[in-house]
Amino acid sequence: MPGTAVSSHAPKIRWHIIVFLAPAVLVYTAVMILPLFDTLRLALYDEVEGERVFVGLENFRTLFGDANWSRQFWNALINNFWFFLIHMAVQNPIGIALAAILSNPRLRFSSFYRSAIFIPTILSFVIVGFAWKLILSPIWGIAPGMLDAIGLKSLFAPWLGREETALTTLALISVWQFVGIPMMLIYAALLSIPDEILEAGECDGVTGLSAFWKIKLPLILPSIGIISILTFVANFNAFDLIYAAQGALAGPDFSTDILGTFLYRTFFGFQLQLGDPHMGSAIASAMFAVILIGVCLYLFGIQTRIRRYQL
């Protein structure tokens, strides 16, 4: 270690800055940024007779134009939006409700509840996928048995095995797993609301539920925005749960196929279809575009507006 490198004001190179930055920038650039752009570039190539040739937008023309490919792509994209909508409609309200209950300072055992409700979030998708597959299985009969106990046995169906219900069931399983994250973030946001504001509300007779709707909810809107964009990014590159529960074919009959599983199948191949890195790159580019649009909408559309409400 050179002991002489005192920060100098002369315009000479301050090597220590370079030394501090280099490892992180090198690894990040080499393993994340370059492959990202390389993948976008590979989408413009194809393999003809064992050689890589530039084909321009041909892969995208196949992806959107070819009946077979475009049907799969739109199926995966629409499924992915449905997956995201369920998260927004179920996960976030439950998370907010739990956080609102937990944030009451008089509540006892609140740290126990918090830790217990967060447990599913730390489990791997493999565990979650298989555990729910077993529980919902008609062979084992835990789910029908429990429905029977409350007299609702007629409601039971092999939800994961039916085309109409499989995707929604998987989305709800994912909600079950990740509800802890919105709960924690909203809980933190609720705790940061100054007591004076709530007390001022009480003086004006705003208490209980109306205090939640009129005072707390508007103040935690920025956190809800952050949770929404985190959910969006996570959902549009989800793969593991579907793969663990339904396999790479995203059965039954592709009804649970989302962009992640579609990318995996195309890139790696399955059964009789060979893997195709170039079509895989085209799909990855499409995913990149979807995520980028979502993030930009959030940054320029939602986030700026929320800040204005806060003032």
Add this chain to the structure above:
Amino acid sequence: MSTARHNPLNSVAAHTALIAYTLIALFPVFVIVINSFKERRAIFREPLALPDAESFSLIGYQTVMKQGNFFLYFQNSFIVTVASLFFILLFGAMAAFALAEYRFRGNMLMGLYLALGIMIPIRIGTVAILQMMVSTGLVNTLWALILVYTAQGLPLAVFILSEFMRQVSDDLKNAGRIDGLSEYKIFFRLVLPLVRPAMATVAVFNMIPIWNDLWFPLILAPAEEVKTLTLGSQVFIGQFVTDWNAVLSALSLAILPVLVLYVIFSRQLIRGITSGAVK
């Protein structure tokens, strides 16, 4: 103060809702673990009963121990997670220090460049990452995974750590400079010990996604000797899908290490999230 805030009925309702949801959250884990200790017939006859003297059986665990390489998988997962965390923390803290401490041209741009990766998932680049790992001969080695997870974790680590490093007092660092400490010594001896809580938060945030990842082990390191626990249990369960004892035992064994880690680190994790480190 109004009476609405400490109405006993409200508190009963709050506890009822929370207990109900806690049961929903823990029920699947509970069912898997208790049934892994039962013999096959009891699993199907009374799935919700606790194992008793008659139905108790370890046959599933015996199958898992005989057929699977779970100790090897566990060791691989452990090496990958610890090594990735080490590099994320070391490289992340160094870069964060450079960005927080020194004024130089391109500081802002460098910060933005490193922050890009917070929102863009590294999985998008998988096709090219695999090609790169194949051409450098790193495919099917633990290094491939360590490199990918380090790159994945760095953006958020730099972002969080530089926020904390800006709060370290300038007087302390300048006193060190007057005493003739090099910039490297100021970083390692003075600043790093002060940001240890933030480093713990970053470590806990990164630990769980790395341990649980299925995508990169499946693509970059599927060979038997480098399988991680997540991939190993996925493959094992796929092969033994009709042997319910083995499947339930494998699931329980996969739950165990994460649960132990969680019990050790849950305070750190929850404090990290609630202190607003992710904003």
